Amino acid sequence: MIKHLLLGCLLPNAALAQTTRMESSPPVSWEYGLGLGNGAAIHIAHFRPHFMALGRVRSKWWHAADTPDSGVFGDPETRSRQVEVAALVGYPVAVGGSRFYAAAGLGYVNGSQAGEYRYTVRTSGLLSDPKNFYAHYQYQALGMPVEAGWQSPGLGPEKVRVGLSGQANFNPQQAVFCLLATVWFGGGNAHSPKKP
């Protein structure tokens, strides 16, 4: 299943076909930036014509689904979170001024899951205000991060790129999926690869 997903993440044939036309000399660059969506990420990447290395730190949080406090605005006690630190390698494809990429690697995750309900404390009054308390399950694990993304052509003199990134981490404790809007800086320092 994961293998199929990964292969599906690899770039569309149309994009690859265009690459052969556009890749006359794709630049080499270090780029860095932020991502925000159903999670938040800081990323840095080194892009070469046929290779990329990507580092990311991402945090995602959500509320447990089956507690009395479930819901987007549920009690913070039911909040689950996962922080990921990951290193990935992958393949970028330039299409016009924009870029597609797919990457996979190794990641460390540190998470906390809202666990079983334990007790409630209540205030007195006609409308008592209950506060619920839960056990929490904490874990650390190694897993496989994957990422597929798109970056727009560089905008402005600094060649700032905006884009979209689909991210996942597969690990034995809690698989996490994120879709983030991204911004990348550093494209203005791109240079052509040195000829051997």
Add this chain to the structure above:
Amino acid sequence: MTKASRFLCALAVALLALGGFSGCTLTTTTVEPALPQGRVNDSNTVAYLFNGQAVVAHNYSDLSTLLLNPILSQFGGGGAPVQAALRPDGTLVLGCVDAQNIVRPGYVQHGLAWQIAAFRGAATYQPLPAGTAFQTQTRDAADETWRRGPVQPLAAQAPAEVVVTEWNAATRQLRGTFRLQFAAVGSTPAAEVREGRFDLVLAP
């Protein structure tokens, strides 16, 4: 085969190899919520760990308890979830149930009672086996009634103590700690109650 194609093939092989890597767990820990310190809602409060799980019982009043308790008391029910009294013969009695908790199918309520004889203020006491017991009841998912477990007596020869750390005869404020072990009954496993604490104002 172009350089790009070769690299793409190598990347695909690498991804397939990584696909076989399902990761590994480094550490896991279950963290209990902290037990409250002192009195919750400025009311009689008992808190403890039951087989490692946090249990808190305290008194409160809202519209439903104000309306229902007088009716329930006519039928022998109702009353405060945490009750304690010092009897004229010097026996200190405590009973508590975490009745302020949410009632949902599968949820559990914990009832605990202990007694100590010859109360003399701050000291360490052995609980009286005859007046000390533990019982759970579980909310049934099918008919939404309580399914009571057996009454579990104190385990024989297990460490059990109630420590009164503070007693003010004028305000009748009573504070202390306890640890108890209850015997298995039938299919109900033994229960260990530890890190217990109470903060009460005894009824006159």
